[in-house]
Amino acid sequence: MSISPQNADALAERLSHSGLRATPQREVVYNVLLKKRDHPTADEVFARVKNELPTISLATVYNCLETLVQCELVRAVNFERGPTRYCPNLRPHAHFHDEHTGKTHDIDLPPGLLEKVSSVLPQGYDAKSVEIIFRGKTASN
Amino acid sequence: MSISPQNADALAERLSHSGLRATPQREVVYNVLLKKRDHPTADEVFARVKNELPTISLATVYNCLETLVQCELVRAVNFERGPTRYCPNLRPHAHFHDEHTGKTHDIDLPPGLLEKVSSVLPQGYDAKSVEIIFRGKTASN
DNA sequence: CTTGCGCCTTAGAATCATTCCAATTTGTTG
DNA sequence: CAACAAATTGGAATGATTCTAAGGCGCAAG
Structure with a gap:
């Protein structure tokens, strides 16, 4: 390698x-x-x-x-x-944690989604990063 | 008490x-x-x-x-x-982690936000829960 | 070049959070 | 009350990570 x-x-x-x-x-x-x-x-x-x-x-x-x-x-x-x-993936993405397999999948996010989510923050909150984690199962189980 | x-x-x-x-x-x-x-x-x-x-x-x-x-x-x-x-807060909320103080604040989420976020999941992904974490600073610092 | 200095790596000890375990204690049910 | 299950307890054990002290390595200055 x-x-x-x-x-x-x-x-x-x-x-x-x-x-x-x-x-x-x-x-x-x-x-x-x-x-x-x-x-x-x-x-x-x-x-x-x-x-x-x-x-x-x-x-x-x-x-x-x-x-x-x-x-x-x-x-x-x-x-x-x-x-x-x-995780070496630098694109904006969320993580999906499959509770059956224990595996974690990257979920690419559409442009603007993180901004939209951040817009729920009240005045005075300045977020440098946003992390989104899903937990559940995938069809393959 | x-x-x-x-x-x-x-x-x-x-x-x-x-x-x-x-x-x-x-x-x-x-x-x-x-x-x-x-x-x-x-x-x-x-x-x-x-x-x-x-x-x-x-x-x-x-x-x-x-x-x-x-x-x-x-x-x-x-x-x-x-x-x-x-955290005993059961309402849908995100967490904001203040990197200066180390404190964590609850951020209440508007109805539908979690559903909207979940809609980015591809076919076959079934999320049971969604977690959102912000990191950054607050005005009080 | 070769010396010195600061960045790097290394092995093992130390730490921290959590879980495990075996021995009570407590509560409930017949 | 007796017996059994659920809970609690203190301490030992585990697992992940960080710390520490001792070399190594590369490069800039002389």
């Missing part, structure tokens, strides 16, 4: 923008997230990354994920108590 | 409906949530409940909260990794 040039570049650019370095660990962690977008936990990322970097430590995986979140290349998602999950 | 009759009744009714008992611990835990609606953690509930029931254990607080959530008298809320918070 090798990182594609544009992603590597995007990563390097974002990192250096914050005075950070593009290390092999960070690149592989980011690439793992891009490769399989199933909202993995830090442990799952750790397992996948070890295939490429067998000596990486779990602490480093946590560090890298945190760094990617800071750079806004990745979103951290928490539904219901349990390990944080990571 | 004594639980008001209607709340005690609502509680007892919901509990017995599920074949459960209305114990002093459950009543006090529920009442603590109703009294100060600041989305406390289990630890915070524990501290407050101890004023009335000094010998209650933390495990019992967790048990009671879990029971109340089962009965749908209370909602468990998880933003960003960290202890679960509890």
Whole structure:
């Protein structure tokens, strides 16, 4: 598995923008997230990354994920108590949590929806981000 | 602090409906949530409940909260990794998380908003609940 | 180049929230 | 009252994450 040039570049650019370095660990962690977008936990990322970097430590995986979140290349998602999950989808989207399978699906949002939702906020509330989480089941169950 | 009759009744009714008992611990835990609606953690509930029931254990607080959530008298809320918070507000509402103060505010939602939001779901997705979380700052900061 | 400095990584210890467990206690029912 | 189930309790155990201290690595200044 090798990182594609544009992603590597995007990563390097974002990192250096914050005075950070593009290390092999960070690149592989980011690439793992891009490769399989199933909202993995830090442990799952750790397992996948070890295939490429067998000596990486779990602490480093946590560090890298945190760094990617800071750079806004990745979103951290928490539904219901349990390990944080990571999502490299930067488009505006909601999450659908299937209670049967435990899987999480991205739901793309039409333009303007988030603004419309935000318009319910009273005067004086200034939202920087909006998160929408659905829970339920999908037809395939 | 004594639980008001209607709340005690609502509680007892919901509990017995599920074949459960209305114990002093459950009543006090529920009442603590109703009294100060600041989305406390289990630890915070524990501290407050101890004023009335000094010998209650933390495990019992967790048990009671879990029971109340089962009965749908209370909602468990998880933003960003960290202890679960509890909310006795049953009306449809969103949460606004103030990043300065760390406080969480309830935002009442106009009728139909949740349905409108749910309408973005593709065929085959059946949402049982929708959660909306805003993050940002409020004018008072 | 080579030295120094700050960013990174690492392993393991520490922490925090929560759950589990086994032993009472309490409430209800026959 | 006796027996059984539901609840509570304290403490141990678990799981996820964060902290800490000790090296490594890359690069800018001399």
